[in-house]
Amino acid sequence: MAIFNKGGVGLTPSSSTETTVISSGAKIEGKFYFSSMLHVDGELSGIIHSESIVVIGKNGNLKGELQADKVVVNGYFEGELDANSLEILAGGVVMGDISVNGLSIENGGKFRGTSKIKEENTVKLIENNPE
Structure with missing residues (x-):
């Protein structure tokens, strides 16, 4: 059984205190957009974008493209x-x-794969000092 945030998956912005749960035994595939925390104990595959935290529990299985603020x-x-x-x-x-x-x-x-540490985009000011 899966429990989604109010208004369906990604349809309505929700508070960061809410959690969307994909329960053990659930198998879901598709494109998902979350503003709430996501906890996966079932199987989820596809494109997943979250503005919050994504937790893949002990029995969780997530395959695909994942973008989130924090992933555990x-x-x-x-x-x-x-x-x-x-x-x-x-x-x-x-x-x-x-x-x-x-x-x-x-x-x-x-961990098996490739890793890239993101670099912060910093603007460097170059001073032009005429002599």
Whole structure:
């Protein structure tokens, strides 16, 4: 069984205190846009964009393209991941290409793929001092 935030998946902005849960046993495929936190214990595949935190639980399986502010993996992720922060917990497996600002892998966590640390876009001012 899956529980979605009010108004359906990605249709209505919701408070950051709400959580969308994909329960164990659920298998869902498609394009998803969340403003609420997402917790995956079932199977989710496709394109997933979240303005908040995505947690892949111990029994969770997420495949596809994932963009989020923060991702915590204690289950299985395969695909392309773009996030500000990625935490791979002891039971987590991440396979694929990741682009992150911060990366943390607990002892026992597994990562196989390529990683890119995002660089902050800083503007450098060049002073032109005529002599």
